[in-house]
Amino acid sequence: MASGDMQAATSAAYRVTAGTVYQAFADAASSTQPERIGIQWLNASYAAVGTATWSLTTDAASASWHRISVAAPAPVGAIYARVALSATTTAAARTHFFENVYLGPPQRTSGNLLSFNAESGGDIDGTAWAVDANCTIARDVPVVTWPVSWYLSGGEVVKATTTANGNMSVKCSETPSVQPGVDYRGYLYINAPTSSAACWVELRWMDGNGTLISTKRAALAPPAAVGWYRQIVSGVAPAGAAHVVLAAGVTSATAAQVLRVEGATIQQASAAPVAIGTVMPYEDASFEQGVGQWTVASGVATIARSTPWGAAGYDGVYAMVVTSSTATTSVLASGKYPVVAGLNWRAQIQFSAASGTWGVAPQIHWYDASGVSLGASSLPADSLAPAGGWWRDWNDIIAPASAASARVEVDITAPSAGAVCQLDAVSLTQTAPAFSATADSSRAVVTLVMRELTVGATLTVYRVVGSTQAVVRGSSGALQGVVATSAQMVVEDYEAPLGVDVWYRIEQYDATTGDFGGSEASATVRLALADVSDCWIKDPLQPQRNVLVRASAAPDWARPIEQTEYRVRGRRNSVILSDVRGGLTGTLAVWTDDDPGRGALHFALDSGNPLLIQFSPGLGLDDSYYAVGDITEARPVAYGGEPRRLWSLALTQQDAPIGGVGGTAGWTVQDVLTTWPTALDVATAYATVLDLVLDNREA
Numbered sequence: 001m002a003s004g005d006m007q008a009a010t011s012a013a014y015r016v017t018a019g020t021v022y023q024a025f026a027d028a029a030s031s032t033q034p035e036r037i038g039i040q041w042l043n044a045s046y047a048a049v050g051t052a053t054w055s056l057t058t059d060a061a062s063a064s065w066h067r068i069s070v071a072a073p074a075p076v077g078a079i080y081a082r083v084a085l086s087a088t089t090t091a092a093a094r095t096h097f098f099e100n101v102y103l104g105p106p107q108r109t110s111g112n113l114l115s116f117n118a119e120s121g122g123d124i125d126g127t128a129w130a131v132d133a134n135c136t137i138a139r140d141v142p143v144v145t146w147p148v149s150w151y152l153s154g155g156e157v158v159k160a161t162t163t164a165n166g167n168m169s170v171k172c173s174e175t176p177s178v179q180p181g182v183d184y185r186g187y188l189y190i191n192a193p194t195s196s197a198a199c200w201v202e203l204r205w206m207d208g209n210g211t212l213i214s215t216k217r218a219a220l221a222p223p224a225a226v227g228w229y230r231q232i233v234s235g236v237a238p239a240g241a242a243h244v245v246l247a248a249g250v251t252s253a254t255a256a257q258v259l260r261v262e263g264a265t266i267q268q269a270s271a272a273p274v275a276i277g278t279v280m281p282y283e284d285a286s287f288e289q290g291v292g293q294w295t296v297a298s299g300v301a302t303i304a305r306s307t308p309w310g311a312a313g314y315d316g317v318y319a320m321v322v323t324s325s326t327a328t329t330s331v332l333a334s335g336k337y338p339v340v341a342g343l344n345w346r347a348q349i350q351f352s353a354a355s356g357t358w359g360v361a362p363q364i365h366w367y368d369a370s371g372v373s374l375g376a377s378s379l380p381a382d383s384l385a386p387a388g389g390w391w392r393d394w395n396d397i398i399a400p401a402s403a404a405s406a407r408v409e410v411d412i413t414a415p416s417a418g419a420v421c422q423l424d425a426v427s428l429t430q431t432a433p434a435f436s437a438t439a440d441s442s443r444a445v446v447t448l449v450m451r452e453l454t455v456g457a458t459l460t461v462y463r464v465v466g467s468t469q470a471v472v473r474g475s476s477g478a479l480q481g482v483v484a485t486s487a488q489m490v491v492e493d494y495e496a497p498l499g500v501d502v503w504y505r506i507e508q509y510d511a512t513t514g515d516f517g518g519s520e521a522s523a524t525v526r527l528a529l530a531d532v533s534d535c536w537i538k539d540p541l542q543p544q545r546n547v548l549v550r551a552s553a554a555p556d557w558a559r560p561i562e563q564t565e566y567r568v569r570g571r572r573n574s575v576i577l578s579d580v581r582g583g584l585t586g587t588l589a590v591w592t593d594d595d596p597g598r599g600a601l602h603f604a605l606d607s608g609n610p611l612l613i614q615f616s617p618g619l620g621l622d623d624s625y626y627a628v629g630d631i632t633e634a635r636p637v638a639y640g641g642e643p644r645r646l647w648s649l650a651l652t653q654q655d656a657p658i659g660g661v662g663g664t665a666g667w668t669v670q671d672v673l674t675t676w677p678t679a680l681d682v683a684t685a686y687a688t689v690l691d692l693v694l695d696n697r698e699a
Helices: 282-286 595-606 669-675 679-685 689-694
Strands: 004-009 021-030 035-042 062-073 080-089 097-104 129-133 135-140 157-162 166-172 183-191 198-206 212-219 228-236 243-253 258-268 295-298 302-305 320-324 329-333 344-353 358-367 373-376 382-384 390-398 405-413 419-430 435-440 445-450 458-465 468-471 489-493 503-509 516-521 534-538 547-553 563-566 575-578 585-592 611-615 624-634 645-654
Touching: 021 035, 021 080, 035 062, 080 097, 129 135, 129 243, 135 166, 157 166, 166 258, 183 198, 183 243, 198 228, 212 228, 228 282, 243 258, 282 419, 295 302, 320 329, 344 358, 344 405, 358 390, 358 419, 382 390, 405 419, 435 503, 445 458, 445 503, 458 489, 534 595, 547 595, 585 595, 595 624, 595 645
Parallel strands: none
Antiparallel strands: 004 080, 021 062, 021 097, 035 080, 129 166, 135 157, 157 258, 166 243, 183 228, 183 258, 198 212, 198 243, 295 329, 302 320, 320 419, 329 405, 344 390, 344 419, 358 373, 358 382, 358 405, 435 445, 445 489, 458 468, 458 503, 503 516, 534 547, 534 611, 547 585, 563 575, 585 645, 611 624, 624 645
């Protein structure tokens, strides 16, 4: 077609409501002419209502896809609307491309305290922004390529032109209300005049009379290429704060330099937290404007915000860079934050390093209401070698009884002098522990609760005592390389030793590649015996049979051996051929004090399964597995009403049995009543009374 104004509009018209704001946008491309987008308002007869609402024309033609946008309230009388696209051609046969067209409610950031007009950079008009110092402002439509599915930017932006050499700034005209003590986060997309320009974003806290109380500023550390970069600033509203203002500027600007901004957002930091429920303010958690309240509590490490923008970051586009001049341990400490005593708290970080194996241990340091130290956790460090990736590391710790506040401390051991690592997305949250171990001495069992497992990953669970470890038994056998079918797993370990410190470790691996997926350690627990003469007789496969008895006499152990003797003529000594020496054999004498105890011991011995016998530590009797041979049940006196029995159990040492744990020693009559509505349901679920006792249900 000939040169002149070219327009195209949607063939369909779409229902609108008068007075409601609508936004239209599209992606456009043309190497020969700029373009604009508009909304045509129509009445019930599809006749025009007033004039169409048009965006500004793009600054220049561009063959790259770029966003155009406009917004306005539907005028009185408007029933329908359609989208119009326009370009002024300079000659015939010019081609223009449009796609990704939208008409509907304004696209805006969830939880933004600012209006759509302020956030969009003036898609409606320029009233949401004002001069703050040494500049003039206008709306502008630069050519900017945004991702096709990113709908919160593009179209009109705020353009601030520096009047004279010196500091310049613009501010949002809107002053949303805030609450003292609440953490807020603000940000802007900034297009700096040059890559060396000292640009910044600022939150200004105002009282009810509009008087400035204090400010929080974040400086942009731009890359070498000039572009659009989001800069975040955050802070806790101080006492007396009633309103907040978002501002941006350039320090030591040159006359005629242009600063462009859009995407203005102010929201409570909890709207997009580093971790849900964290008590750590965003400034200390994400390092978008510096290192916050973090310090080096001990060691030679130094800390700083990463630079430039985008060089490192997990939560945002910056991280805390830790540099150690020697291969030693340094302790990094955050600010103090309120906690509730007696609950589990998780200190969590994201960790990255280009090379080397680092020792990393997130700890928690507790303080009482007066600020007096209650001590810090001292959990062992994890060995991390992320090779440029980001690894999550955390510890779950119970707050002591008088704890009122806490700070996160990260123990970091560098692998070499001059080593550098990054930390980001730090949080301190009250949560159920990801891995907990609870000792129940009344049943001689440690209950493990594992949460946040990766479904589909392979899982191994270890019991650690001193320098030795063993795989824990689960319902289907050893918990080694088993596939996690749920994000949570509960395991009862009836084979944990008595009277010694025990802790547990879980390891996860990718089921397809075998890559290590992470590990977690429990707190240390201990099972106790009330009396040194008590001992447990346990069935590892059917813990419902476990029974606590009182030992009468320890076994006199024998260790038999199979040998064959050959006499050699003319020689004094025989030739002896021996097998390996056998395990322990002997007779254990135990007491039962009443008929229930006698019945419980019979029940434990009835199956003929190998049994685990555990004694009080310090007696020279190690926990071991035995086959029980002949037994003798004797009365201590020849009186028919005597309830006590003295038992003699013939023991032969065996290896641990193979198989899984069937049921739990905690299965009670109350559990049966709670689980099954009627006796018929019970009869249907279990083939025999023994199956009911063992909770061995029919498939």
